[in-house]
Amino acid sequence: MSRLYYQIRKRIPEPLRPLLKTPVDWLQGVRQGFQDPHLTETELESFLIQLGFTPGATILLHSAMEEIKKAAPTLPPVKLIQLMQKLLGEEGTLLMPTFPFRGRQIDFLDRTPTVDLRKAPSKVGLLTEVFRRLPGVQRSLHPSHPVAGWGKRAGRLLDDHHKGGTFGKNSPFYRLAEIGGTVVGLGAGLESFTILCVAEEIDPHIYPLVFDAKPRIVTVVHGEQKHPCSVHPTTLSHHIFYPLQLKFLEEGVVKISTAKTLSGITGKGERIIGRYGELMHEGITLFEWPSVAVGKES
Numbered sequence: 001m002s003r004l005y006y007q008i009r010k011r012i013p014e015p016l017r018p019l020l021k022t023p024v025d026w027l028q029g030v031r032q033g034f035q036d037p038h039l040t041e042t043e044l045e046s047f048l049i050q051l052g053f054t055p056g057a058t059i060l061l062h063s064a065m066e067e068i069k070k071a072a073p074t075l076p077p078v079k080l081i082q083l084m085q086k087l088l089g090e091e092g093t094l095l096m097p098t099f100p101f102r103g104r105q106i107d108f109l110d111r112t113p114t115v116d117l118r119k120a121p122s123k124v125g126l127l128t129e130v131f132r133r134l135p136g137v138q139r140s141l142h143p144s145h146p147v148a149g150w151g152k153r154a155g156r157l158l159d160d161h162h163k164g165g166t167f168g169k170n171s172p173f174y175r176l177a178e179i180g181g182t183v184v185g186l187g188a189g190l191e192s193f194t195i196l197c198v199a200e201e202i203d204p205h206i207y208p209l210v211f212d213a214k215p216r217i218v219t220v221v222h223g224e225q226k227h228p229c230s231v232h233p234t235t236l237s238h239h240i241f242y243p244l245q246l247k248f249l250e251e252g253v254v255k256i257s258t259a260k261t262l263s264g265i266t267g268k269g270e271r272i273i274g275r276y277g278e279l280m281h282e283g284i285t286l287f288e289w290p291s292v293a294v295g296k297e298s
Contacts, residue, residue: 039072039260051184051266053084056091058153058181060173060195060269063096065126067187077130084148092250093151093181095158095172095193097194098122098132101232105144105166106233107217109134110156115143116221140172143218143229145194147172153179156232162220163170167197174198175267190254191238195269196286199277200234206280210234210287238286244276245286248278251275 038048052059061084065077072080084094100120101108117139122128132139132148140147140161149158149172157172157179164170172193176183185192200210215230248254253275254267279285 012049036073037260039262041072041075041083042076043259044072044080044262045087047257047262047264048084048087048186048235049071050257050259051186051264052182053087053184055157056088057088057155058093058095058151058176059084059088060097060147060176060183061127062093062183062185062188062192062194063127064187064192067262068127071187071260078134080127081131081134088151091152093149093153093157094131094263095147095149095154095176095181096122096128097124098128098146098148099124099144100146101144104234104237105231106212106216106235108144109218109231109233110143112143112218114219114221117141117146118222120146137165137256141169141220141222141227141229142166143220143231144218144233145171161296162227165201166231166233167201169202171198173269174202174273177273181269183267183269183272187262187264189241190248191241193267193272195272196238196244196276197234197275198273199280203277203280210236236287240286240288243284244279244286247279248272248275 016077017139034223050100068075081094085092088094100115101112102122102123122132128148131137131150133152137148137150138154138158140149140158142161145161145166147161149155157175160170161172167173169175176195177198183193183195190196197210200206211232212231212235215232218231220227220229245254248267249256253271257264257266
């Protein structure tokens with residue numbers, strides 16, 4: 001068994017090798033199978049701290065509640081959010097995506113002339129929908145990619161989202177990186193990291209390959225106010241994540257951690273945007289383009 005393990009290990013990229021269990025790990029796993037595989041609240045709290053939930057931090061959280069429930073089946077979403085808020089404290093900030101659609105942004109905008117953000121539910125996970133409804137949580141005024149926020153910096157991060165590009169310099173994603181914020185995937189992987197789109201929007205060579213030249217005018221309703229928003233939608237769907245994730249892990253741009261059956265991935269927003277911006281010009285992209293040598297001189 002040990003010989004087979006090391007033969008397999010040699011064929012796996014270095015940054016992914018820690019995820020391959022040793023024979024000893026397998027035996028320990030069998031023994032632990034007779035123990036409780038679920039996280040206690042104390043264990044979950046320690047894991048959140050490991051992922052970056054510390055006093056004063058600014059966190060953009062992506063989540064998969066079905067994975068969280070497997071690891072902590074008795075913990076309600078509200079209590080999980082309250083635990084995160086407690087760890088961040090009065091100086092901290094918590095953001096979550098609350099996008100009211102699934103699929104391609106361009107398709108959603110073409111069929112949705114008006115969005116009422118008081119009523120439009122988040123369709124990117126149960127935790128995000130619960131979060132946006134809680135007292136003290138505000139939502140950015142963007143028709144397709146609103147972000148909900150709680151805490152000290154929420155207003156600064158969210159207030160102008162409807163005044164610029166979806167992922168541009170007025171967006172919460174860009175501003176998170178500016179202030180040194182962290183992106184966390186709890187039970188979710190790199191494919192959930194919307195912040196990657198910032199690199200595509202701010203690069204003049206990449207922008208026309210990803211975003212439609214024709215803006216869509218969508219009215220955002222918020223209470224008695226109506227805000228017409230001009231949005232250049234993305235025309236493609238992201239689906240090539242493995243090469244980028246491998247590179248990010250190799251270079252330490254992101255880190256994967258586990259606690260029993262629950263996994264987490266973390267990275268600094270500024271570094272994620274910056275490194276992906278460089279890698280796109282080396283041909284490592286999230287899209288299949290006719291030419292991978294984007295933005296290069298011939």
